[in-house]
Each structure stands twice: as structure tokens, then as C-alpha cells.
Amino acid sequence: MNRFTASVILAGFLTVTACGAGGEVDLEAEKADARAAAGELGRTLKGELVGAMQSGGPVEAIEVCAVRAPEIAARVSEDTGMEVARTALRVRNASNAPDAWEREQLEHYLRLMDDGRPVSELPEIAELVDTGDGTAFRWMKPIAMGGVCATCHGKSVAEPVRAAIEARYPDDAATGFEEGDLRGAFTVSKPLGGSQ
Ligand code: HEC
Structure with missing residues (x-):
């Protein structure tokens, strides 16, 4: 049994047993909400990114990304009642760094890719996780x-784009990627109630 199968079975098991404040968790409904929230974040971000690239070029787009990416993530999180964000093993913005659960999933994705799975065929992951003071729904979807x-984010970022990234993100670790690599993932979490 591979890890993914194990997590699906675990999630299924917890669906029956984990009772949040409101009783049984409808995992399929949570997954549908997570997909919709991540889709909204992705579409909005991409729209603003492409618009900024077209109107002002990549240097201006970096500024737009830096300001708007956290704002859009916060707005979608507020609208959906789920915490929606992007993360990666190598990040540009340190506040996108993965927590332990996210790191585990990202490393799992890389192992699948080492085994020959293309990024387009990596699975979304949904689990109910014990947080110590309750259960949280957690969900992730790869970003190619x-x-x-x-x-x-490429291998050779041209000037003045490189300098603009360096100025805003001195600890940037998010270059050197090639088309078809795993760039990161959308990540969603939602607390489902305490463990009374
Ligand atoms: C104009 C430059 C630019 C382009 C083009 C761009 N990004 Fe980014 N990307 C950024 C910046 C700036 C950030 C940091 C945003 C922040 O501060 O949250 C970022 C952050 C990210 C993150 C969050 C993790 C991290 O590294 O902080 C992901 C995932 C990501 N980009 C994926 C992509 C993908 C996929 C594409 C192509 C569809 C893309 N980016 C195109 C500038 C860019």
C-alpha cells in the first residue's frame, strides 16, 4: 500500500469517526470547497499577473505580485472561511514556507515525480489532521x-528582473525551475472543531 492510498483510507476512516462541533465531516463537500477556493485564488492571481506583465512588464509585475498575492489570498480566505494560500519547498516569500504537514506532501509529490509521474498527474491530497486541539481539514493541489x-522563476532570470527580485526578496529561493517542474502547491486548511 503506498502512502497516498494510506492517506485516502485514513481520510475515509476519519470521515466516519471525526466529529467536529457539528458532527460528521462531509469530506467531499470540504474538497469541493477547497477546489473552488484554490481555483479562485489561482485565477485572480494569474489575471493580475498577466495584466501587470502586459501593461508594465515583469519588473512592475513583481511589485503587483508582492502586494496583491497576499491580499488576494487573505480576501479569498475571508470569503470562503478556509485558509487558502500557496506554498513550496523553495519559496520567494518566507511567509509562504510550508508547515510540517505541507512539507510532507510536497516531498511526497517529488518522490512521485522521481518515480516518473509527470507534474500534471500528481494527485490532490485531502486529509483530516489531528492538530492537538481538534481536527483540521487540510487539502493540497500541485502547481506546475x-x-x-x-x-x-526560471534558470536564468534576466536583468533588471533579477535585481528587482533581489531587492524585494533578498532570501529568494524560488528561481532555477524548469517547465514541467513542481513549482509549489495551493494549500487549504480549515479547523473543524475541538476535541471535546
Ligand atoms: C513577474 C514575476 C513573476 C512571474 C511571471 C511569476 N511569478 Fe510566482 N512569484 C512572484 C513573486 C514576486 C512571488 C512572491 C509573492 C509573495 O510575496 O507572496 C511569487 C510567488 C510564487 C509562489 C508562492 C511560493 C513562493 O515562492 O513564495 C508560487 C507557487 C508561484 N509564484 C508560482 C508561479 C507560477 C506557477 C508562475 C507562472 C504561471 C509564476 N509564479 C509566475 C513573481 C512571479
């Missing part, structure tokens, strides 16, 4: 490195 992303 695409061609347009190379301007700011």
Missing part, C-alpha cells in the same frame, strides 16, 4: 512550473 513563469 509553466513557460511564462520562467521570467521570474
Whole structure:
């Protein structure tokens, strides 16, 4: 049994046993909400990114990304009642760094890719996790490195884009990616109630 199968079975088991404040957890409904929330974040971000690239070029787009990415994530989180964000093993913005659960899933994705699975066929992951003071629904979906992303995340980032990234993110670790790599993931979490 591989890890993914194990987590699906675990999630199924917890669906029956984990009772939040409101009783049984509808995992399929949570997954549908998570997909919708991540989709909203992804679409909005991409729209603003492409718009900024077209109107002002990549240096201006970095500024837009830096300001708008956290704002959009906060707005979608507030609208959906789920915490929605992007994360990665190598991040540009340290506040996107993964927690232990997210790191585990990202490393699992890389192992699947080492075994020959393309990034487009990596699975979404949904689990109910014991947080110590209750249960949380957690969900993740891979983000592939695409061609347009190379301007700011690729192997050779041209000046003045490189300098603009360096100025805003001195600890940037999010370059050196190639098309088809795993760039990161959308991540959603939602507390489901205490363990009374
Ligand atoms: C114009 C430059 C630019 C382009 C093009 C760009 N990004 Fe980014 N990306 C950024 C910046 C700036 C951040 C940091 C945003 C923040 O502060 O939250 C970032 C952050 C991210 C993160 C969050 C994790 C981290 O490293 O902090 C992911 C995931 C990501 N980008 C994926 C992509 C993908 C996929 C594409 C192509 C579809 C892309 N980016 C295109 C500039 C860019």
C-alpha cells in the first residue's frame, strides 16, 4: 500500500469517526470547497499577473505580485472561511514556507515525480489532521512550473528582473525551475472543531 492510498483510507476512516462541533465531516463537500477556493485564488492571481506583465512588464509585475498575492489570498480566505494560500519547498516569500504537514506532501509529490509521474498527474491530497486541539481539514493541489513563469522563476532570470527580485526578496529561493517542474502547491486548511 503506498502512502497516498494510506492517506485516502485514513481520510475515509476519519470521515466516519471525526466529529467536529457539528458532527460528521462531509469530506467531499470540504474538497469541493477547497477546489473552488484554490481555483479562485489561482485565477485572480494569474489575471493580475498577466495584466501587470502586459501593461508594465515583469519588473512592475513583481511589485503587483508582492502586494496583491497576499491580499488576494487573505480576501479569498475571508470569503470562503478556509485558509487558502500557496506554498513550496523553495519559496520567494518566507511567509509562504510550508508547515510540517505541507512539507510532507510536497516531498511526497517529488518522490512521485522521481518515480516518473509527470507534474500534471500528481494527485490532490485531502486529509483530516489531528492538530492537538481538534481536527483540521487540510487539502493540497500541485502547481506546475509553466513557460511564462520562467521570467521570474526560471534558470536564468534576466536583468533588471533579477535585481528587482533581489531587492524585494533578498532570501529568494524560488528561481532555477524548469517547465514541467513542481513549482509549489495551493494549500487549504480549515479547523473543524475541538476535541471535546
Ligand atoms: C513577474 C514575476 C513573476 C512571474 C511571471 C511569476 N511569478 Fe510566482 N512569484 C512572484 C513573486 C514576486 C512571488 C512572491 C509573492 C509573495 O510575496 O507572496 C511569487 C510567488 C510564487 C509562489 C508562492 C511560493 C513562493 O515562492 O513564495 C508560487 C507557487 C508561484 N509564484 C508560482 C508561479 C507560477 C506557477 C508562475 C507562472 C504561471 C509564476 N509564479 C509566475 C513573481 C512571479
